[in-house]
Amino acid sequence: MSLPQKTTSKVPRLQRALVATGPGSLALKTVAVPRITSEEVLVRTAAVALNPSDHKLLDQSTTAGAISGSDFAGVVVHVGSSVKDRMSVGDRVFGIVFGANPGRPGNGAFAQYVAAPADLCMHVPDGMDMATAASMGMGLMTTGLALRSLGLRWDRLAEENDDSDDERHSPYVLVHGGATATGTIAIQILRQAGYLPVATCSPTNFDLVTDRGAVAGFDYNSASCANDIRRYTKGRLRYALDCIGNEATMILCYCALGDGASYYTTLEQYSRRLTIRRRDVTPDWILGWTLLGDEVQLAGAYYREARPDDRQFGRDWAVLMESLLEQARVRPHPIEATAQGTFMAVIPRLDLLRKKMVKGKKIVVKV
Numbered sequence: 001m002s003l004p005q006k007t008t009s010k011v012p013r014l015q016r017a018l019v020a021t022g023p024g025s026l027a028l029k030t031v032a033v034p035r036i037t038s039e040e041v042l043v044r045t046a047a048v049a050l051n052p053s054d055h056k057l058l059d060q061s062t063t064a065g066a067i068s069g070s071d072f073a074g075v076v077v078h079v080g081s082s083v084k085d086r087m088s089v090g091d092r093v094f095g096i097v098f099g100a101n102p103g104r105p106g107n108g109a110f111a112q113y114v115a116a117p118a119d120l121c122m123h124v125p126d127g128m129d130m131a132t133a134a135s136m137g138m139g140l141m142t143t144g145l146a147l148r149s150l151g152l153r154w155d156r157l158a159e160e161n162d163d164s165d166d167e168r169h170s171p172y173v174l175v176h177g178g179a180t181a182t183g184t185i186a187i188q189i190l191r192q193a194g195y196l197p198v199a200t201c202s203p204t205n206f207d208l209v210t211d212r213g214a215v216a217g218f219d220y221n222s223a224s225c226a227n228d229i230r231r232y233t234k235g236r237l238r239y240a241l242d243c244i245g246n247e248a249t250m251i252l253c254y255c256a257l258g259d260g261a262s263y264y265t266t267l268e269q270y271s272r273r274l275t276i277r278r279r280d281v282t283p284d285w286i287l288g289w290t291l292l293g294d295e296v297q298l299a300g301a302y303y304r305e306a307r308p309d310d311r312q313f314g315r316d317w318a319v320l321m322e323s324l325l326e327q328a329r330v331r332p333h334p335i336e337a338t339a340q341g342t343f344m345a346v347i348p349r350l351d352l353l354r355k356k357m358v359k360g361k362k363i364v365v366k367v
Contacts, residue, residue: 011042011077012050017342018069018102022193023062024354026271027108028153031067034107036114041087041118044076047134047337048109048361050183050346052134053080053288055354057100067108069099069346073124074114083118084285092124095318096141098289101298102199110343112228112367117292119315122322131337131364136325138288138318139185144317145286147344149265150239156194157320163204171235172196176253177243179205181333181362182267186241187212188330198237205360212331223294226255234285234348235259242266245285248275254278269301 009297018026036042043314049071059069076087096126099108107115109144115205120141124133147154150242152173173190177183178199189215198216199209206217206225216232218225229237237259239251245268254277264270264283275283287294287304304308324330338345345365352358 009360011113011278013255015112016343017067017108017348020062020064020066020068021059022064024059026058026068026350027343028342030194031111032106033113036078036080038080038082038325039117039119040080041076041083041093041121042117043074043093043114043116044077044122045072045074045109045114045367046130047073047364047366048343048346049135049138049335050353050358050365051138052353053138056098058350059354061100061102061302062102063105066100067111067209069109069111070096071134071137072097072109072114072116073137073254074129075265079207080118087118087121092130092133093121094124094135094137095121096288097290098292098294098296101289101297104294110346114245116165116218117311120291120318122318122345125325127326128325131366132335133333135181135332135335135362135364136185136330138236139182140330141291141314141317141319142182142288143186143319144313145288146241146265146267147189147290149284149286150241150263150289152190152193152195154189154193154241154320157189157192157310157324167196170194170196171239172215172237174200174229174237174240174253174256175199175214175243176220177201178209178217179360179365181245182244182280184212184333185330186243189212192324192329194246195239197284198233200229202359203308208334208360218224220249220252228253229256229299230258233258239264240264244268245270247271250283251277254281258283288359328358336361339364340365343367 062245076091123138173195177200199214200220245266266285290307290310291314295306
């Protein structure tokens with residue numbers, strides 16, 4: 001298959017990228033530049049952000065030789081023949097790809113060039129730098145899947161909303177892990193969609209979550225956390241988004257939810273034995289890679305058949321999120337960006353993330 005002919009300059013055949021050499025291990029190697037499909041763009045990477053999924057895939061589902069990384073920002077250098085007018089050569093864009101993908105090992109964000117679905121990419125707003133843009137893709141797209149999983153409405157996002165509107169009867173939504181990169185974005189979007197987000201985090205991050213729109217923050221380490229949330233919401237909490245995803249966080253969310261039909265969505269596989277605690281709660285967990293619409297070729301519970309409906313949702317959601325960013329209605333999570341460097345800077349910082357030593361910020365590497 002030949003590449004489309006729209007290009008700013010000649011793209012090299014080879015590039016430098018971080019590839020998996022074994023469980024938990026990355027190395028900078030020379031590999032081929034990925035070839036794009038008719039619906040993709042080729043992006044010259046300017047910055048990448050680190051996510052927990054990057055080290056989890058590397059540690060638990062290693063594909064030797066696969067390029068790692070998901071969050072990226074950069075400049076379009078090739079445009080697929082079916083992309084039409086949405087993206088052009090020279091556009092500044094950001095988005096996500098499925099790095100360490102056994103189904104497409106030659107493509108990932110931790111590389112000089114990344115092939116990305118044009119309809120899932122978003123333009124970098126004027127005035128936003130590439131490092132900040134690189135930090136936002138995963139949080140924005142994951143939040144969309146989470147709202148949909150919980151059965152929440154987002155039609156109000158297309159309108160200019162005033163927080164002074166009467167919110168007395170607005171539903172509460174718990175965002176557990178509200179100070180995570182996904183949590184702070186979810187809080188903002190939930191508030192603008194007409195919901196009342198309550199967040200759990202450490203007390204040092206109460207100011208962060210309330211600044212982003214949470215109506216209250218609760219210390220997840222407090223023994224009374226779940227009861228405090230039930231008391232604050234007067235038993236009206238029906239929705240919980242768990243941005244951490246383990247047995248302890250699932251129990252806390254289940255205990256905080258009010259009596260009656262309720263909904264719990266997490267970003268990790270949940271323990272099915274815990275679901276018997278609350279038969280009135282509908283649990284779900286989401287895997288962001290389904291947004292790409294392709295088969296997710298991971299083992300066990302992480303396997304997913306191709307989901308064209310998720311791709312269509314992702315397409316519509318990306319357009320909506322781009323609009324919100326242009327209106328400055330969604331603010332980024334605090335970031336810690338490196339000085340201009342190489343992809344080697346990813347490796348020690350990914351280890352910090354693995355060791356849970358990154359709190360209240362997202363790590364970005366400029367390249």
